[in-house]
Amino acid sequence: MCYDDKAQPPIPPGAGGSAQGEELILEAADGNKFLAFAAHPAKPGKAAVLIYPDVRGLHNFYKELALRFGEIGITALAIDYFGRTAGLTSRDESFEFMPHVQQLLIDNFFQDVAAGLSYLRQQGEAGSAIFVVGFCMGGSLTLVSGTNKEFGFAGLIPFYAGLTRNFGGRGTALDLADRVSYPVLGLFGGNDPGIPVNDVNALETKLRATGIETNIKIYEGATHSFFDRRYEEFADASADAWNQILSFISSH
Template sequence: MCYDDNARPPLPPGQGGSARGEDIVLTSADGTRFAAYAAQPDQPLGAQVIIYPDVRGLHQFYKELALRFAEVGIQAVAIDYFGRTAGLTARDDSFEYMPHVQQLQLPGIFADVKAAQDYLYGTPAGKKATFLVGFCLGGTLSFLSGTQQDFGFAGVIGFYAGMSRNMGGEGTLLDRAAQIKYPLLGLFGGADQGIPNEQVQEFEQKLKQSGIPNEVISYPGAPHSFFDRRATDYAEASSDAWNRVLRFISAHAQNV
């Protein structure tokens, strides 16, 4: 498990503006209804984000993260993965997520993110540069979604993206790194026991060989899930991560 019910995203840098958020239900192309959380800035900028949660799906950490993005002017929608197998039930600590994780298929994920993208494009803010931001399983899915040309993303961002999960038998993230089509920002904990530094280095090397614009950062001594307001020992790493995410979005939003 990446974040429990008490985890909260760190605050972004600077003075945040006002924003509002709401629980919504989206419908995928195959008719699946799934939960999402939308956050609207009062003063929107030129970018939007779709948030991929960790293995537990859409829980409070990601709703608050969507609000934090909106407070700095970036419209956000966080999505749940499990509409096909768990419906619209709650994703608190009592949710038995692993049976549902094991049933995830990439075509369903891609259909759901397309529904989220269509939702963003249909809001009053309209069509803007769209980025994916994912955590843990969501980081892996962010990068795998980046292999799909049709989305037209401005960039893909992943925190602690696992390298060895073979999603749907189509290969691991390391296997498919060279297929990523969009600028990429990868953020890792240097002391993350589940993602060896050797894998992170191999991932970065494959991105460089393919020519994908990328920035891969590993924070020495930081564990998995270091990006948490409670993790005061890693506050500096969290602050740097926020700054890198916002700079990445600002830089690549202009290229779309």
């Protein structure tokens, strides 16, 4: 599990605006209905983010994160993975997520992503830039969905993306890195036992070999899930991660 129910996203620089949060049920092309949470800025800019949660799906950390983006003028939509197998039930700590993770299929997930993108494009200006921000399994899926050229992302921002999970036999995020089509800002902890630095370096090598713009940041001493307001020892890493994100979004 990446974040528990007490986790809180760090505050971004320049926060102070207002945003309205909205619980949603979106529908994919195959009829799947799934949970989502949108944050609408009072003064929206020309960028939006699609948020991929960790293995627990759409729980409170990601709703709060969507609001933090909204408060700095970035429309945000966080989506759930498990509508097909768990329905529209709660994703609090009592949710037994692993049986549903094991049933996750990339083709189905891509249909949900398409529905999320459609929603964001209906909300924003024509030609608005949409970025993906994903955490843990969501970071892995950020890279995997970066292989789909039809999505039209402006960029990919995976946090501590797991590099060894094989999604339904389609390959791991590391296996598929040479097919990624969008600029990447990858954010990793240097003391993450589940994601060795050697694997992160291998990811960077494969991404750079494609010719796409690649920026991989490894925060020395930071653990998995370091991006959490409770972890004062990682406050500098979290602040820099926010700066990296906003610079990446601004430049794309």
